[in-house]
Amino acid sequence: xxxAETDRLILRxxxxxxxxxxxxxxxxxxxxTYIPGAPMTSLSQASDILENxxxxxxxxxxxxxxxxxxxxxxxxxxxCGPKLITxxxxxxxxxxxxxxxxxxxxxxxxxxAALARFKDYDIHExxxxxxxxxxGSEGVARKLGMVERNRDKFMGHKVNVFHKVL
Numbered sequence: 001x002x003x004a005e006t007d008r009l010i011l012r013x014x015x016x017x018x019x020x021x022x023x024x025x026x027x028x029x030x031x032x033t034y035i036p037g038a039p040m041t042s043l044s045q046a047s048d049i050l051e052n053x054x055x056x057x058x059x060x061x062x063x064x065x066x067x068x069x070x071x072x073x074x075x076x077x078x079x080c081g082p083k084l085i086t087x088x089x090x091x092x093x094x095x096x097x098x099x100x101x102x103x104x105x106x107x108x109x110x111x112x113a114a115l116a117r118f119k120d121y122d123i124h125e126x127x128x129x130x131x132x133x134x135x136g137s138e139g140v141a142r143k144l145g146m147v148e149r150n151r152d153k154f155m156g157h158k159v160n161v162f163h164k165v166l
Contacts, residue, residue: 016050018050025098031096033134065081094129147162
């Protein structure tokens, strides 16, 4: 299901054919520099996350992380979208992209499109949990109009919490 479309991107629901893309996004060390947890080592781990987290969120909440597909090459190059963070009882705009697409405005483009759809899911505020030192993600959050609210801990790591009322 397509959620949003921009000049360069399609934001859509993940499905089973995206397992390899999920594996890449969760196994490349340079992508995971500021992501808590160990890198994935098998496709079955990606399959498990797809079924038991992403698709489960779609079924239970009506929303979840959305695949970001690059129109020019038809590849899933990342994700961008909402996730309920139960520890905070708030919805996070989360995003992650393959390194070859960094620095090209993809994060801002996808983030803008994603945030525009949050109200369709009765989401009126968004946070971004960004590990300390992740200047790239902080830059995207700021460009999206999010402001740094406070510092907290998430999954055992110190994070800057950015916030935006939609």
